[in-house]
Amino acid sequence: MNIGLFLAIAGAAIAVALSGTGSAKGIGLVATAASGAMSEDPKKFGKFILLVALPGTQGIYGFVMGFLTIQKIGLLGGQVVQLTIWQGLEVFFMNLPIAIAGLFSAIHQGKVCAGGVNLISKQEGEMGKALVMGVLVEFYAVLGLLVSIFVWLFLTF
Structure with a gap:
């Protein structure tokens, strides 16, 4: 395996690992609040599950x-692309927007949704407001994903 391919695989791993870590932490924050409520x-389980x-x-x-x-580098049934170090770095950095945005937005979304659980606990009819506040944080994860996908679309080897 050359260094370029290693960097590309590391980029994919970081995208999955950081966004997954953020999701696990965010879900844990909301689930803790929901369990207490x-x-x-x-x-109220049905109202809380969406926020969780x-x-x-x-x-x-x-x-x-x-x-x-x-898929782009050919590890899924295709011909594995031999990447230069610079191409590997391109692929690595292509994954950083969703990795970083996913990590931080999921944690902060968990905090916002935990607040939503507290809101619904006291005012059951405010589910919509709690959900909208959580979705506002989601927007930045979507932006991170879009940037990564746009780079993916226009990246050529």
């Missing part, structure tokens, strides 16, 4: 980018 009213799941999308975005990366 459900100890008082277990019937929302930070998990960043992990999915990172997985998609990792998959697109290994």
Whole structure:
């Protein structure tokens, strides 16, 4: 394996690992708040589950980018591309927008959604407001994914 290919694979791994780590942390934050709130009213599980799941999308975005990366370099049934160091760095940096945006937005989305759990616990009819606040944080993960995909689309070897 040459250094360029190693860098490309490392980029895919970082996209998956960082966004997945952020999602795990974000989901943990919301699930902790939801578990505490459900100890008082277990019937609110249905209202909380969407807020708990929302930070998990960043992990999915990172997985998609990792998959697109290994497909682009030929590790999925194609001819493995021999990359120069510079091409490997291009692929590595292509993955950083979703890796970084996914990590931080999922953690902060978890905090926002945990606040949403507290809101719904006290005012059950405010589910929409809690969800909108969580989705606002999601927007920045989507931007990170779009930047990574746009680079992926126009990257040629």
